[in-house]
Amino acid sequence: MATAAMKSASARSAHKRHAIQEAGTAVFLELGYEAATMEQIAARAGVSKQTVYNHFLSKDRLFKATIADLTAGLMAPLALHTHGKATPASRLSALGLDLLTLMLQPSSLALHRLIVAESARFPELGAEIYAVGAGRMLAALAEYLAWETRNGRLSVDDPELAAEQFLGILTGRMQLRALLGAEPLPERAELERRAAKAVECFLAIYTIRRPQAGAGAGLAAG
Amino acid sequence: MATAAMKSASARSAHKRHAIQEAGTAVFLELGYEAATMEQIAARAGVSKQTVYNHFLSKDRLFKATIADLTAGLMAPLALHTHGKATPASRLSALGLDLLTLMLQPSSLALHRLIVAESARFPELGAEIYAVGAGRMLAALAEYLAWETRNGRLSVDDPELAAEQFLGILTGRMQLRALLGAEPLPERAELERRAAKAVECFLAIYTIRRPQAGAGAGLAAG
DNA sequence: CCTAAAGTGGACTAACGAGTCCAATCTAGC
DNA sequence: GCTAGATTGGACTCGTTAGTCCACTTTAGG
Numbered sequence: 023m024a025t026a027a028m029k030s031a032s033a034r035s036a037h038k039r040h041a042i043q044e045a046g047t048a049v050f051l052e053l054g055y056e057a058a059t060m061e062q063i064a065a066r067a068g069v070s071k072q073t074v075y076n077h078f079l080s081k082d083r084l085f086k087a088t089i090a091d092l093t094a095g096l097m098a099p100l101a102l103h104t105h106g107k108a109t110p111a112s113r114l115s116a117l118g119l120d121l122l123t124l125m126l127q128p129s130s131l132a133l134h135r136l137i138v139a140e141s142a143r144f145p146e147l148g149a150e151i152y153a154v155g156a157g158r159m160l161a162a163l164a165e166y167l168a169w170e171t172r173n174g175r176l177s178v179d180d181p182e183l184a185a186e187q188f189l190g191i192l193t194g195r196m197q198l199r200a201l202l203g204a205e206p207l208p209e210r211a212e213l214e215r216r217a218a219k220a221v222e223c224f225l226a227i228y229t230i231r232r233p234q235a236g237a238g239a240g241l242a243a244g
Numbered sequence: 245m246a247t248a249a250m251k252s253a254s255a256r257s258a259h260k261r262h263a264i265q266e267a268g269t270a271v272f273l274e275l276g277y278e279a280a281t282m283e284q285i286a287a288r289a290g291v292s293k294q295t296v297y298n299h300f301l302s303k304d305r306l307f308k309a310t311i312a313d314l315t316a317g318l319m320a321p322l323a324l325h326t327h328g329k330a331t332p333a334s335r336l337s338a339l340g341l342d343l344l345t346l347m348l349q350p351s352s353l354a355l356h357r358l359i360v361a362e363s364a365r366f367p368e369l370g371a372e373i374y375a376v377g378a379g380r381m382l383a384a385l386a387e388y389l390a391w392e393t394r395n396g397r398l399s400v401d402d403p404e405l406a407a408e409q410f411l412g413i414l415t416g417r418m419q420l421r422a423l424l425g426a427e428p429l430p431e432r433a434e435l436e437r438r439a440a441k442a443v444e445c446f447l448a449i450y451t452i453r454r455p456q457a458g459a460g461a462g463l464a465a466g
Numbered sequence: 467c468c469t470a471a472a473g474t475g476g477a478c479t480a481a482c483g484a485g486t487c488c489a490a491t492c493t494a495g496c
Numbered sequence: 497g498c499t500a501g502a503t504t505g506g507a508c509t510c511g512t513t514a515g516t517c518c519a520c521t522t523t524a525g526g
Contacts, residue, residue: 035472054361056278059513070474071515081514139276139361141424148424156417157426183438186416187445194408195378202363202370204379216405223409223449257502281483292504294486303484473522482512492503 039077041067046078046088051132055085055140086147089137093151096130102162110170111221117163118192118217125193126200126207135201160185167228177230184228192220261299263289268300268310273354277307277362308369311359315373318352322381332392333443339385340414340439347415348422348429357423382407389450399452406450414442 045067049058060081064071078084102117124130141148164181171178178184196216199205208216267289271280282303286293300306322342346352363370386403393400400406418438421427430438 038473054278054364056276060515061513070476072475072517073473075515076472135360135364138357138423142276142357145425149426152421152424152426156420160417183416183441186418187413187442190412190414190416191409192412194405194412195382196408198378199374201360202374203367204371204374219405220409226449227445260503282485283483292506293484294505295503297485298502468526470525471523474520476518478517479515481514484509484511486509487507488505490504493501495500496498 035077038067038069038073042069042074042077042084043088043091045069046084047092050085050088051092051129051136054136055081055143060084082144085140086144089133089147089151090154092129092133093154096124096133097155097158100124100159102166110175111225113166114188114221114224115217118188118220119213121159121189121192122196122213122217123210125197126213131197131200134197156189160189163188174230176225176228178228184224187227188220188224191223192217257299260289260291260295264291264296264299264306265310265313267291268306269314272307272310273314273351273358276358277303277365282306304366307362308366311355311369311373312376314351314355315376318346318355319377319380322346332397333447335388336410336443336446337439340410340442341435343381343411343414344418344435344439345432347419348435353419353422356419378411382411385410396452398450400450406446409449410442410446413445414439 042063045063046058049063049066052058053062060074061071063084064074067074074084078087100120102113125134137148137151160182163185167176167178167184168181170176171181194216196208200207264285267285268280271285271288274280275284282296283293285306286296289296296306300309347356359370359373382404385407389398389400389406390403392398393403416438418430422429
């Protein structure tokens with residue numbers, strides 16, 4: 023990520039650079055791009071303003087670096103553990119809960135707010151973040167669904183659409199409510215309930231219907 | 245809405261007030277709260293800055309008035325036409341298409357961006373807008389679903405959750421992509437396809453299962 | 467210990483924007 | 497026409513902020 027600017031930097035320098043970026047993250051998330059000031063960031067990093075400018079040429083440069091890194095960091099822990107032995111139900115449940123937990127975290131919400139707000143000012147950033155975040159997630163999920171379909175465990179005709187539907191059915195308008203502060207954040211139990219419901223519905227649609235009678239089909243899992 | 249400030253106002257005055265509010269809407273939507281300036285708004289309204297301050301005491305007051313009115317205006321044309329004779333399928337399809345069309349309109353997107361961005365600065369505004377917008381919509385839909393369930397045409401155990409699921413399955417991540425400019429806006433045909441798919445899935449889950457044979461068991465429960 | 471790179475602090479520019487003030491002008495209704 | 501309220505425009509205050517400059521100090525490595 024950090025390229026030319028690092029070349030002549032000593033260990034101390036790299037350390038400061040990192041501190042600045044962290045401070046930038048915090049301040050931008052808290053106040054938004056416009057309202058955040060370089061002095062605040064410098065102060066928070068325990069560094070002089072000049073040093074900030076030595077490392078990042080301008081406010082936008084700092085902003086972009088900051089946001090890109092943060093997004094990557096937030097998405098990292100999410101994994102779909104494709105190609106294992108677990109059932110679709112259990113895998114989707116786990117993924118669902120992880121996703122809900124992640125996307126309702128204060129830092130995710132703040133990041134979301136920030137990017138949505140500034141995507142007009144930094145158009146390429148919006149697209150990039152989508153690709154790295156939700157886009158990558160959706161692609162992985164779609165691929166997984168296609169794979170399970172080839173396996174004969176699901177019956178998904180349009181994996182991209184189905185992946186979106188899963189995400190949609192999972193989150194509903196929770197994220198919006200959280201973003202607008204229209205409601206206290208739901209507790210873990212509620213998230214589990216939502217995830218379970220979402221998986222149940224999703225599988226109701228896309229599980230292969232056994233030709234034979236009886237209850238076999240549906241919900242083995244939970 | 246307009247209260248004390250209107251009392252002594254002549255028709256000319258009211259007209260200017262309206263122009264200011266329109267200009268405010270446009271400029272705030274375009275630039276965001278911080279970046280919008282009162283002078284720009286005044287210029288756009290064809291009015292002096294002082295007149296803006298005569299009508300709206302400060303920038304936040306203008307902002308709040310502007311946004312509240314705009315939201316109400318945007319939501320107005322949406323109607324669920326409850327209590328008619330049409331089938332759930334046709335009603336939900338119509339609603340779905342209306343919703344997608346509305347929420348992907350540039351002005352809706354801009355409003356969304358703005359509110360999400362500023363909900364930290366104006367906390368009560370976020371909650372209010374949610375209540376007037378998505379919240380009201382969800383409530384109406386939930387009520388409709390409950391009604392159809394009482395009618396015996398659907399089988400919805402948790403109408404609030406189901407309403408959210410419908411919205412979720414309908415929109416997926418389209419709105420996010422549009423907000424981030426990650427993709428050109430879909431055409432009407434695509435929206436129709438999405439709406440149809442969403443209704444199909446939703447009804448697959450919540451249509452009453454005939455007691456006769458088949459795979460019924462699994463999911464009716466919940 | 468010396469040197470060179472890195473960092474510091476604080477003064478400084480230049481711009482910009484919210485909000486105020488005021489003298490001059492417009493407009494409607496009487 | 498006259499008057500009162502509304503409007504205008506432009507000057508003005510005050511605060512803020514991105515970004516620059518520079519003389520001085522710190523630090524690490526040879």
